[in-house]
Amino acid sequence: MFFNLQQMANPNYLSELNESQRAATLQVEGPVMIIAGAGSGKTRVLTYRIAHMIHLGLDAFNILALTFTNKAAREMKTRIANIVGEQESKNIWMGTFHSVFARILRSEAQLLGYPSNFTIYDTDDSKSLVKKIVKEFNLDDKVYKPNLILHRISSAKNNLISAANYAENTVIQQEDYQSKKPELGRIYLAYEKRCFQAGAMDFDDLLFKTNVLFRDFTEVLYRYQSKFQYILVDEYQDTNFSQYLILKKLAARFENICVVGDDAQSIYGFRGANIQNILNFKTEYPDVKVFKLEQNYRSTKNIVEAANSIINKNKDRIQKEVWTDNTQGDKLKIVKTLSDNEEGFEVANDIFNVKHSLQKNNQDFAVLYRTNSQSRAIEEALRKKDIAYRVYGGLSFYQRKEIKDLLAYFRLCVNPIDEEALKRVINLPKRGIGNTTLDKITLAASENQTSLWEVIQNPLKFGLKFPSALLGKLRSFHELIDTYHRLSPQIDAFQLASKIASASGVLKELYSDKTVEGTARYENVQELLNGIKEFVENDTVDSIIDLPEDLTIKTLDIFMRDIALLTDTDKNKNDTNVVSLMTIHAAKGLEFPYVYVVGMEENLFPSQMSINSRSDLEEERRLFYVAITRAEERVMLSYATSRYRWGTLTYCEPSRFLEELDPIYVQQNTGTHDAAKSFQSNFEGFSGGLNSNPNPFKSNLKKVDKTVLANSSDSDFSANAAIEVGQTVLHQRFGKGKVTEIDGNSGNKKATIQFDGIGKKQLLLKFAKLQVL
């Protein structure tokens, strides 16, 4: 379009940036570090910077942009497409570290001895494999706990210590010996070998093997160095050593590397993220240009400054001063409750009140917590108030049993040597191939250094004397998988998936289960199949999965490539107007007008595991910083004095973080079951309650916040009681309207009003400021 060309010739987007944002955008060449405070327009800079590069005439094929989540990648891609057009933007390599390097590994897999359609083991697969190995080694699984072993292997991989290195390293041997786990090296070796034999990589392998690839095949490294002449990395503070080294190698030739991050928001240390990467970037590239984005466009002054008062308690940080031009806003409210259920009640109540008095949507609210298990009490309370919500994270769609079962079939058809997939489905639905049989097969496979699949193909060859009935069963299972395995390159993903679903008997079994859960499971499977259908039919422009350029038929193989890297958050859901419930980790990068942070208690937040080391505690504090800075308008922090944990009642102390907040930005409240109490009507709290509840913190209630008082002015309450259907009324925001309906009982009367030029609104008479005309 002509208009587009005009826009491209004269990019006006630069005028939408402030000075430091623009400077960072224009600095295209050389190493660049952008330290971006919370809400400072980081994504905007990244997007415009890439758009600008393309305007300058750089080839999109030479740009690599790495993000932290698939969602972030997708959003950025759309935004860039809006500026430079899709023709250009689609050629940019953009995605998470894991997805981008999985893609590269697939095309170079043969060099490492892997099939290009290798499976990606998720955490459950890895855990199950570790358990199996511990068992085979006859070790005590009380000592060799799968989670612990996995964590140990994971950190080894993230620090580029291979199984062989690990096993022969005397320092590590000492360490493991002292922690009474001398066999860890052997387990790691076995784990590594089994993954390889199953044609599988775990999450950490995707990065580890990329490093191996670049280390051992310099011509490959050279090729990708030449391709990715410009590299951009988002959320750099959350990268680990393995990722750091990949970047270092890739960027070595041109050194056009731009990292964006905020050391104050580094919250993935537990996963191996190394905050030193960002702290040391300057030393790494001495001629780096550093830009600081310090103006916050998201939150009120109270929120920004309260957050600053927290993060200033940390020692390890890059000096910067986040500030805002926004209004002062309301103080952060702290609410004390007696139990987790009451906490939920208070939160739901407050949401209800704000929603109706300020005419807000559900999607304006978020409830954030430290651990997923905390969502339950909140959910219950929201349900009682009839407030629509959605829990993010937790059990994702792809982690449900029925979905994993079917996916395991798909995995097996794509890659029959996938051991975890095979184990999962060989007796599902029941085929009379039980554990004893499987154990024998596993033993034979490991004795002969081959896959379970090989053994099943011809048990006799491996000396297994099974009764003929069993042989028949194995034979037909083998044939089932083999048929579809051979069919898989020829037909599209949906056709194949449907065939497998019915031929395997999975669909039938679920269909015959008429319980409520059974129907739900059946529907989930249908949803998965629909998703595959969509994948086949769509143009996949906005697909998360990058398709090979020379694609003629969308096979199941292609669909399965990145499925293990998808999380629930990446799935588009259509219920948009809902309150969001999620962990603080999951909330990173998001923003909401009203934010509730629940469970502000010692041993919960900060977590029990973190209070013994300064660096862990600092990470928790950064997490708290992230939580507060999600909010645009208001923050409510709550804690309970008792809560159920592991089914038993425990007593809790308020979190130290509450005390660390500078009291000028905070106001205390104790929870009561008073429906009128909310962000608006804080002032009720002043007259009541306080004396009876000794306050654990310095309170600063003398100053009365003007905004709060203004909002809670309720001079019109009595007038509203008289409102009737048919009357014409005036609302301060929506203007003139006609009352079409009234329902609810005296205290909670709700009026449906048709406003001129705005449409129908439902208002609670208790809160709406209406004037009868």
Added chain:
DNA sequence: AGTATCGTCGTTTTT
């Protein structure tokens, strides 16, 4: 081989 029941253990946070 499959199922029912009881005991165990654990909890951060996630690509």
Added chain:
DNA sequence: CGACGATACT
């Protein structure tokens, strides 16, 4: 509390 594994029984 709830998931999972080991045990014992059909």
